[in-house]
Amino acid sequence: MKKQRQIRILFTGGGTGGHFFPILAIAQEIEKLFQEKNITNYKFLLIGSGKSFKKMAQENSDLKYKSVLSGKIRRYITIKSIVQNLIDFFKMPIGILQAFWKVWIFMPNACFGKGGFASFPAVLVSWIYRIPIIIHESDTVPGLANRILSKFSTKVAIGYSNAKKYFKETKIIFTSNPVREELLQGSKEQAIKFFQLNPEKQTILVLGGSLGARAINDLLIYILPNLQDYNIIHQYGNRNQDQIRGMQNIRNYNALPFLKQEIAHAYAISDLIISRAGANILAEIAALKKPSILIPLPTSSFDHQRENAMVFAKNDAAIVLEQENLRPNILLEKIKKLLYEKELSRKIGEHAHELARLDAGKKIAQEILKISN
Incomplete structure (x- = not known):
């Protein structure tokens, strides 16, 4: 041979x-x-x-x-x-x-x-x-x-x-x-077990990229007392431990510096994703048919995150909020609107999925x- x-x-x-x-x-x-x-x-x-x-x-x-x-x-x-x-x-x-x-x-x-x-x-x-x-x-x-x-x-x-x-x-x-194929194979049951979630509550997944995002962390921590009716999974970034010190004992709040294999389960159970607008996270959101609130990094090279987010916004595939003008009450309002209006969330997720390859x-x-x- x-x-x-x-x-x-x-x-x-x-x-x-x-x-x-x-x-x-x-x-x-x-x-x-x-x-x-x-x-x-x-x-x-x-x-x-x-x-x-x-x-x-x-x-x-x-x-x-x-x-x-x-x-x-x-x-x-x-x-x-x-x-x-x-x-x-x-x-x-x-x-x-x-x-x-x-x-x-x-x-x-x-x-x-x-x-x-x-x-x-x-x-x-x-x-x-x-x-x-x-x-x-x-x-x-x-x-x-x-x-x-x-x-x-x-x-x-x-x-x-x-x-x-x-x-x-x-x-x-x-x-x-x-x-990655494994991101499409997450389990809600595994998520409930791993993150110790309340299965009766909707789940918000907050991501700031692999390094975290301090501005998103600050906004989330400010409005956290108004999100007690939801499960929160928060990837805050390895460099940002100081921001969430003392917050880990809050009920239904799960903070991790970086989500590894368990991110597939977090995706599976999430009802809403709050994220930066890097190309890879957008591809994952689209593939998983998830509604999202995107907060582009204002200092990204050639403003590419804003341009990425605009592709989703023009296709009604996400809510896009500019960091420079974003106030905690505005973010809270958008979160509650998307979680309450399930038909709106469903349509946004479907439009996102139309962008997936x-x-x-x-x-x-x-x-x-x-x-x-």
Whole structure:
């Protein structure tokens, strides 16, 4: 029997769960395609940057992981940002040299870049080694890293059609944003057990991304006494422990720094989601047909969260509130309105679901395998 040629796929990204979890979803889809084709001789490698990203990768997957140094360009001007930019200016060439060695040893058939400056060293080095590259842009407005890396890429997968004007037309593939299959398989019963919820009450899920969101935390804590009739599941972020100190004993309030596998159960039982407007959380909300209140991060790169949220707002797929003008009483009013008017919530969830593309991960996986051949 002829021995199978080993297929090696390099994944790269870093910084937050917004980069890691789509990579994981795509790796899972590639494995499914390999199983369909009876391909058993393959290897994956994830190259990223930062301790938190490394920890996330190790705790949530069995992907082999290698670190390189990377930096980022901060476009706001403060003394701190100037110093950080200077430090990162020297980190990037070191990271590229590290990537030269690590990519050479692995020598992949294809490279998938999820964006962010943490993906810059591995994507650039892959281009130098003439390895085919696909990058993925989740947002309506691409970040600076992907705008640069698209010049070196074979293909550019986009999550929103609005983003196509930023890339070369012949490279674009519209795929939408991948969602991990396990997020669609949560259990209400498991949620009640894990979070110790009252099954007679409606449940509000509050998310601020993998790092949390201090502004959303502050708003929620202020109105918490007026939400005693509901279950609250609150992901407050690893850096924000100080905000919820002393709040954990409040009845029906469940605060965790980060939701891991249990987030699928939290999604399953939630009647309303309050969140930032990152592309990945929006893809999950759409896939799960959930009504949501979106509070875009006002300092997001190129204002991409606001643009993401506007896609949902224009399709009546979410309530969008601007952080700058948001008062606790306004948020409380919107929460109670959506939980009381169930027909309105149902319609918002259905409109969100119309924006979902549940085969996004498979489409990207197919394109990766296509260029790897």
